[in-house]
Amino acid sequence: MHFSKGLFSLFLFxxxxxxxxxxxxxxxxxxxxxGLMPYLTRTYEIFDIKDIFLNLGILQFHFGIRxxxxxxxxxxxxxxxxxxxxx
Numbered sequence: 001m002h003f004s005k006g007l008f009s010l011f012l013f014x015x016x017x018x019x020x021x022x023x024x025x026x027x028x029x030x031x032x033x034x035g036l037m038p039y040l041t042r043t044y045e046i047f048d049i050k051d052i053f054l055n056l057g058i059l060q061f062h063f064g065i066r067x068x069x070x071x072x073x074x075x076x077x078x079x080x081x082x083x084x085x086x087x
Contacts (some may be wrong), residue, residue: 014077017056021076043068
């Protein structure tokens with residue numbers, strides 16, 4: 001099977017980079033590295049769509065989307081984009 005560089009694979013790389021960056025930031029959140037950790041692990045809310053409710057009679061949907069990365073997850077996204085472009 002041939003792995004083509006498409007938009008879907010780029011999205012998967014970026015999502016994986018954000019996820020790994022978020023996990024790393026949660027793991028090192030308690031560490032004190034010259035007072036930088038609060039700035040690196042603080043989230044910055046980009047957008048927040050709260051409580052969308054759709055009632056279709058017999059089917060009801062209730063969901064919301066929030067995107068609030070921190071600096072380490074943004075670094076993970078940048079590294080993932082670099083890896084995607086390199087390979």
